[in-house]
Amino acid sequence: MRLEGVWLRYHRRGPWVLRETDVAIGPAEVAVVLGRNGVGKSTLLQLAAGVLPPTRGRVVDRPATVGWVPERFPADQPFTVGAYLTAMARVSGLSAADADRAVRRWVDRLGLARFHGVRLPQLSKGTAQKVGLAQALLRPPGLLVLDEPWEGLDAAARDLVPEVIGEVLADGGAVLVSDHRGETVRLPGARHWSVAEGTVTEAAPSGGAATVVVELSVPAAGAAAAVARLRADGHHVLRIRDAAAPPPATRPDSGSPSTAGAVPGSGAGQSGERGRPDPAEVPVSGGPDVDEAPASGAPGRPGPAPEVAR
Ligand SMILES: Nc1ncnc2c1ncn2[C@@H]1O[C@H](COP(=O)(O)OP(=O)(O)OP(=O)(O)O)[C@@H](O)[C@H]1O
Structure with missing residues (x-):
């Protein structure tokens, strides 16, 4: 999706809020929109x-399904949570059966089950925000737009936001999210768009921020082939360990022997060596700390070995 030469002002003679804006985002990309208040x-x-039309310019290639989560969910509507979400699912084009399934899924996922029959105006701000998040996800979005999605959410629900974003990205969707709380650190690999004085600029990725550590698990029997495939694709395999073994609590010492290519059962890197990193492959500084791999921030579900960076 691209904004091409977009200008926006709210009133005919009002000040331009955005001028000559050209930005684009592609499938499976996430951009964080930063800037001071107002x-x-x-x-x-x-x-x-697509909530606002540009005053000048145009927006092209917007995906057909857009999930929009406003900063404040408009809770002054006379519906129960269940009725509202079902109606939103049907409006988005889902059949009655699919709508029921989608509503059940997101109500459970976001801990909204006990509010199913509660009317929207009676919800707390945080619960209303969860309803706002749920309605945007009922149909898998090709573009998910989240305005300060962490606002008002409790700790458990805040953790869900990067998880959900990771799932949308994994499905090939694009995500735009604004953030003034610094929650952006939960989105490694995100692009950064900075808004100031009517213009939007993209910050160049800084140093190690351009690389993330992805944890994944594979069947032991297929590990050798998986490692070979990942390497062939240009990824950097950091470590292989048994799924049952917890990840090391501290940064591995740099004198440990190389086992990064070792695969259980392959004959190399067995027993005492397995699970220890290749000092040549683990970045010493400036890159991601292997032992502090962003379990909650990685785009995907946290999982056991092997750990792979790209
Ligand atoms: N509906 C509106 N009518 C008129 N002016 C508006 C409207 N919405 C926003 N503005 C003005 O446009 C400017 C940009 O507002 P916007 O809400 O996009 O900023 P923001 O960066 O998201 O702010 P915040 O961080 O406080 O949420 C502000 O000066 C605001 O007062």
């Missing part, structure tokens, strides 16, 4: 989502 982050997100 610079136009929400405005940019609404343009991207």
